[in-house]
Amino acid sequence: xxxxxxxxxxxxxxxxxxxxxxxxxxxxxxxxxxxxxxxxxxxxxxxxxxxxxxxxxxxxxxxxxxxxxxxxxxxxxxxxxxxxxxxxxxxxxxxxxxxxxxxxxxxxxxxxxxxxxxxxxxxxxxxxxxxxxxxxxxxxxxxxxxxxxxxxxxxxxxxxxxxxxxxxxxxxxxxxxxxxxxxxxxxxxxxxxxxxxxxxxxxxxxxxxxxxxxxxxxxxxxxxxxxxxxxxxxxxxxxxxxxxxxxxxxxxxxxxxxxxxxxxxxxxxxxxxxxxxxxxxxxxxxxxxxxxxx
Amino acid sequence: xxxxxxxxxxxxxxxxxxxxxxxxxxxxxxxxxxxxxxxxxxxxxxxxxxxxxxxxxxxxxxxxxxxxxxxxxxxxxxxxxxxxxxxxxxxxxxxxxxxxxxxxxxxxxxxxxxxxxxxxxxxxxxxxxxxxxxxxxxxxxxxxxxxxxxxxxxxxxxxxxxxxxxxxxxxxxxxxxxxxxxxxxxxxxxxxxxxxxxx
Numbered sequence: 001x002x003x004x005x006x007x008x009x010x011x012x013x014x015x016x017x018x019x020x021x022x023x024x025x026x027x028x029x030x031x032x033x034x035x036x037x038x039x040x041x042x043x044x045x046x047x048x049x050x051x052x053x054x055x056x057x058x059x060x061x062x063x064x065x066x067x068x069x070x071x072x073x074x075x076x077x078x079x080x081x082x083x084x085x086x087x088x089x090x091x092x093x094x095x096x097x098x099x100x101x102x103x104x105x106x107x108x109x110x111x112x113x114x115x116x117x118x119x120x121x122x123x124x125x126x127x128x129x130x131x132x133x134x135x136x137x138x139x140x141x142x143x144x145x146x147x148x149x150x151x152x153x154x155x156x157x158x159x160x161x162x163x164x165x166x167x168x169x170x171x172x173x174x175x176x177x178x179x180x181x182x183x184x185x186x187x188x189x190x191x192x193x194x195x196x197x198x199x200x201x202x203x204x205x206x207x208x209x210x211x212x213x214x215x216x217x218x219x220x221x222x223x224x225x226x227x228x229x230x231x232x233x234x235x236x237x238x239x240x241x242x243x244x245x246x247x248x249x250x251x252x253x254x255x256x257x258x259x260x261x262x263x264x265x266x267x268x269x270x271x272x273x274x275x276x277x278x279x280x281x282x283x284x285x286x287x288x289x290x291x292x293x294x
Numbered sequence: 295x296x297x298x299x300x301x302x303x304x305x306x307x308x309x310x311x312x313x314x315x316x317x318x319x320x321x322x323x324x325x326x327x328x329x330x331x332x333x334x335x336x337x338x339x340x341x342x343x344x345x346x347x348x349x350x351x352x353x354x355x356x357x358x359x360x361x362x363x364x365x366x367x368x369x370x371x372x373x374x375x376x377x378x379x380x381x382x383x384x385x386x387x388x389x390x391x392x393x394x395x396x397x398x399x400x401x402x403x404x405x406x407x408x409x410x411x412x413x414x415x416x417x418x419x420x421x422x423x424x425x426x427x428x429x430x431x432x433x434x435x436x437x438x439x440x441x442x443x444x445x446x447x448x449x450x451x452x453x454x455x456x457x458x459x460x461x462x463x464x465x466x467x468x469x470x471x472x473x474x475x476x477x478x479x480x481x482x483x484x485x486x487x488x489x490x491x492x493x
Contacts, residue, residue: 068323070427071416077427077441078460082420084371084443094469135434182435191437261434264406272399274470274486282469283461290460
């Protein structure tokens with residue numbers, strides 16, 4: 001039974017309106033020149049340690065510096081300091097992991113969960129449902145999660161991104177057949193803005209805290225776990241499908257569908273790693289740090 | 295007199311070209327594009343598609359990768375501060391094993407190529423170092439951001455790190471190696487590496 005209460009709608013309408021204001025008053029991402037007076041995008045926090053290159057800044061200034069025009073058009077590639085830190089000074093930066101023994105048990109549990117349950121189910125599913133349809137389902141669920149991304153764009157003061165998310169939602173929900181097609185990206189170059197509460201907290205200056213490898217949910221940190229709980233209240237599925245049983249079924253289906261599109265990724269990560277647990281932990285730490293900086 | 299001026303003209307052109315050859319190492323982004331195109335051609339080559347051609351195909355890919363990958367620098371950076379403590383012999387062995395490990399992983403990924411679009415976004419050069427940004431558009435409508443870190447070595451731009459979606463390969467291996475080195479020993483690390491590459 002789908003129960004949509006008015007108070008939920010009010011929040012949604014308010015958020016949508018704020019996003020629209022963002023879209024109108026601040027230049028959205030697709031604007032040709034992204035440096036208008038109203039573009040308020042904080043750079044995010046640089047959580048990395050200052051790195052000292054082998055050359056002093058004075059020498060560097062004299063060195064030839066060339067940047068091709070499109071280089072700075074987009075972000076999200078990670079640390080963009082060209083000259084690396086001196087090898088001896090490259091510290092092993094990471095996330096603190098006092099729960100490692102428990103985390104490793106859950107890691108092993110998730111590993112088995114993947115190989116024994118998730119992978120076979122996703123494989124069978126992918127044999128029945130063709131790939132374009134599965135991409136559509138993934139887009140549909142992603143479109144539903146717009147409130148999480150939109151609210152967190154606003155929480156981080158990224159009004160331009162909030163505008164993008166709002167436009168994406170409007171375009172994809174209508175022209176894109178309830179979000180199954182990502183028309184906004186294909187036709188309008190409106191990219192999805194990957195934001196969540198964990199990142200917002202990171203932008204506010206909160207460090208990741210300790211590493212937590214949750215059973216089922218996988219790699220996380222203290223900060224991102226708090227974020228996950230917060231985002232739970234912005235997930236429309238949790239309001240539309242309130243019976244735990246059905247809610248879990250919907251979420252499970254989303255997970256199987258997503259897995260069917262990324263089969264083999266985890267396997268190759270495991271194959272490449274000397275210690276898969278440490279490899280995943282470090283990748284998670286680097287990945288999140290990059291998202292927050294973005 | 296006319297004969298001499300022609301000779302001088304030729305000499306000037308030759309010297310000029312030689313000078314340009316010395317100074318110009320090519321743009322980093324062009325190097326990446328050249329190698330990527332070469333590898334895609336190998337993977338797509340119908341003559342090399344058959345399963346029994348696999349060793350040949352892999353050899354060709356490895357040769358193309360070797361041209362642009364600075365294995366020494368990569369290996370060095372993954373060991374970080376532990377590098378200095380190693381003997382020449384150990385360093386050589388480590389570089390070899392690390393190269394093998396990456397080869398296995400990288401070749402697997404490359405062989406799974408199925409028409410993904412590669413977009414060369416741009417590059418930035420600061421002295422002898424450079425960054426190259428590349429976007430890969432998969433068939434599942436996802437975008438993968440790849441950042442190549444390069445260094446000029448003997449007038450050639452060589453890759454010493456790859457970041458995928460902000461996750462640096464070298465940093466990831468450094469964390470893993472450091473973890474093993476701190477908890478056990480270098481010997482143990484080599485044992486694990488050997489077991490991994492199947493030797």
